[in-house]
Amino acid sequence: MVAHNLALHFEAVAAASPEALALICEGDSLTFAELNKSANRLARWLTSQGVDRGAVVCLELPKMVEAYALAMACIKIGAPYAFLDPAAPAERARLMLERCRPALIVSVRGGVGSRALIGDADARAALRDAVSRLDDSNLPQTAVITGVDPAYVMFTSGSTGEPKGVVIPHQGVLHLIDWAKHDLGIGPGDRLTNVNPIYFDNSVFDIYAGLLNGAAIVALDALKGRPPAELVSEITKHQCTFFFAVPTLFMFLDSMHLLRPDWLPSVSRFMFGGEGFPLARLRPFYDAFAGKAKLINCYGPTETSCICSGFEIVESTFDTSDGLAPLGRLNPNFSYRILDEDLKPVPAGTAGELWLGGPGVALGYINNPQETARRFRQDPLIQGYRSILYRSGDLVEAEAGSGVLRFRGRADNQVKLRGYRVELEEIDHALVACKGVTRALAVVLQDAGGASRLLAAYAGERLPESELRQHCTAHLPAYMVPGRFIWLEHIPVNANGKADRRSVASLLGEAVARAS
Template sequence: MDKKNLNLGLLFESVVDKYGSLNAIIFSEKHTVTYNELDGLSNQIKNALNENQLNSGNLILISGDKSLSMFATIIAALKSGITYCVYDPLGPAGRLRRIADVCKPQLIINSSEDDFILGDGFANYNALSYGSIREQAQTLASSRDDKVSNILGSQLAYVMFTSGSTGTPKGAMITHDNVNVLLNWSLEEFSFGPGELLANVNPSYFDNFVFDFYSSLFSGSAIVPFNSNQVNNPYELLESINNIGCTSWFSVPTMLIYLQNMKALTQDSMKNIRRIIFGGEGYPKSQLAEVFKVFNKRIDFYNVYGPTECTCISSCYKVSENDFKNIGGFLPLGSMIPNFKYCILDDKLDFVNTGESGELCLYGPAVGQGYCNDSNKTEAAFIRGQPYAKPGQTVYRTGDIVYYNTEDQKIYITGRSDNQVKHMGYRIELEEIETCATQLRYVRQACCIRNVDNNLSTLILFVSTSKKIDIKDMRADIKRLLPKYMIPSKIHIIDRLPLNANGKVDRKALSLKAQDL
């Protein structure tokens, strides 16, 4: 069957028809679920959703506890034309209420970890537990029906909310067709299929999970989900990855840096891993070089890039030894995946001259449908048509500042438009300060925060280091890399930079900490 002409429900069924007896989910060496078993349970849950008056076009908000119920419910939603939205079961109830108020779900499905969902603040929403849904499902048919064929590729598959680190949550709307673009590229690029075991360390409410979920369960591969407790125990995590035989790793760089700092990445770890894929933030080459040196003889490394609003990944770059001739900065974005196009615009939305910095804008069939129930933010970030693209095409403004290097003909990110600050009359990219700091061999991670007190602007640099270092010596080293107006007013050394729910450096937490320094 041609994947390009299938909705995701039909596509999953075609995979089951081919690989039904193979493992689809491996929770542990002793707990596995086959494609046939997952298909049957998803059909029962699909019927249970229908019994609860859920129909095509509705939206459900579901707990991202990585249970079998969660995986089966996602498949059931795809087969029903129901849009799913995964939330953090360990997150604050207040944020979940804000998400619910934005996406207005017809049903909230919670897990045993988050019973608060049924308490104050959710009286206006219908809510059931996974246990209740499974209990209903037991009495219902596990066979397929023909309704799945009525789902259109243009229908929404999921809504993914961006992290709260930038303010009010925004729900990116992604269709079945959008996901198919990602999936067709992923299977072609990495040859996923039977025998591949994808380690799922990404939270299920984070867009990196989209890659893990669809690349595995829609290819005949197996997904190996790890919960937050396992992910936070590096030695247990890597032991399980070895014992189960995981072949593919995808995470944010911060996760790999954490394993580096814990000295957990050795030749004895990741024994069966064939590829390490990372994305979601920049990986300082000084840190990446250490991991690359350990594994590059047997593991391929890929730097991927893509906003949540463009279905997870829009470009890919395979890392090579040549990338470490210059140890500073970050890797290039690489090539756009098939059907993706880009342009670089200035703050007036005019094209920049070749080689100049500007905002990266993307267009193509994997660009999503905007933000859920938020026309103002959609209109600001999604622009239409000429002169950037063909008439009717949507162009997404990523907010990432990039430039095209005419020498190597590659695109490089220099920072975020929302991390541009004006300090001492100069417009500064905070990432530039962070990049220079991480060029120092003893600096593991760095995050620069601008603090304003009584209209006085100060730059505060938070760093974690691999050895004890005097701040005066560090300041002297930084002075050799940055102009005077970019030298941080304060440098604060901490054991480990805080992370947000998505595993990225938590700038909001550091901003609050900066106010107390």
């Protein structure tokens, strides 16, 4: 099946298997024909609301049928959509909306901008009623959308203190779908979990690698307040065959004795990514499913269309002094360079920064030319023609011969917390905005098992921890709120007078140990 944009690809799947199950969500089941018709009506409705090709639509929605159908509607009219967390602090939501400059916001909550609210049953019914009268056939204008048109905007933490919206083109996701089909064997008959939050990059895989390969996706809410056994039972009840989540979730289920073949008999492939999976924690998972299900470690910055490499865990994976599973070989259609600080290629077997190229690379950060210019750069080894690479900041080493990449750390202050990418500077900025705080530095302490803990040091007025926590909760998503706040008379600085994060980390490690 060859299509030059995501919408045509989706329509081809819907035409080939109209009665196959596409989406299970909130107790509803939709076939491909039903989802496609719903998307067609919503596409016409979006157009009637003034959304044209190239305009951004913000979808501030939880996992509801409309969320998936609206995403498909947007790609049909070439209007990139941005899923936003409906529970995000208002201030952070405002920053993201300001960058997006959306033509329309479809949301479950009130706020600034041109909004269509579908927060309650009446409002949802009203929208359903309004679109039910619209034509449900495919739209002619879909054919003019090209592979380099933007498909979606995905927000990720930014070091300047504000989130950055990554703009991904249709072609990047088309390659992801193809990789999922050929390397992971995803196709009709499969059922993929969509446990990943819909506004989180991993969801891109669930939705597109599933739907556009003719597989069904099952919308599931992770654990918010419900027993973990219930989530696992639901995955089994819906006969899911492919389960993709962050290592933190798998480690949690394992530590609750739920990551076992008798609990998850239908799953034949588990995939994890977004953060490293410590091998010590992977071992029992691998042993439990040996011969029953494959385990795949995947890697990819948001800026390269979700995933750019995958590695199947095998027995020999554990014969290494490395603490983490390898990242694997890069997927087809990616090019890369591993460069040192002087932007020269590193010798084989040496770690350097990974620069990624090819059609999977993002178009840039939305309405943010400065940050775009900083991370999307001309290939330093090419002068004669334009060749843009994404500078990942990930330090990797390529295995001689096989090309398998191994993670060796970061070139900056980006960390991964429960799979979420966090720029520590964003937390610093939020804390300094708290009255009385003059300087602040967030640091991550890691334990031997690979778990990461977020702490913050601050100087200035000594404040009650509850006040600092409240302030952070109002400005940052929950996973970015430090677990502890430690007052220091002076924040240590390095020779250049810059706050020294490494010294602060060791100071905080001692301070926390002393406090016990």
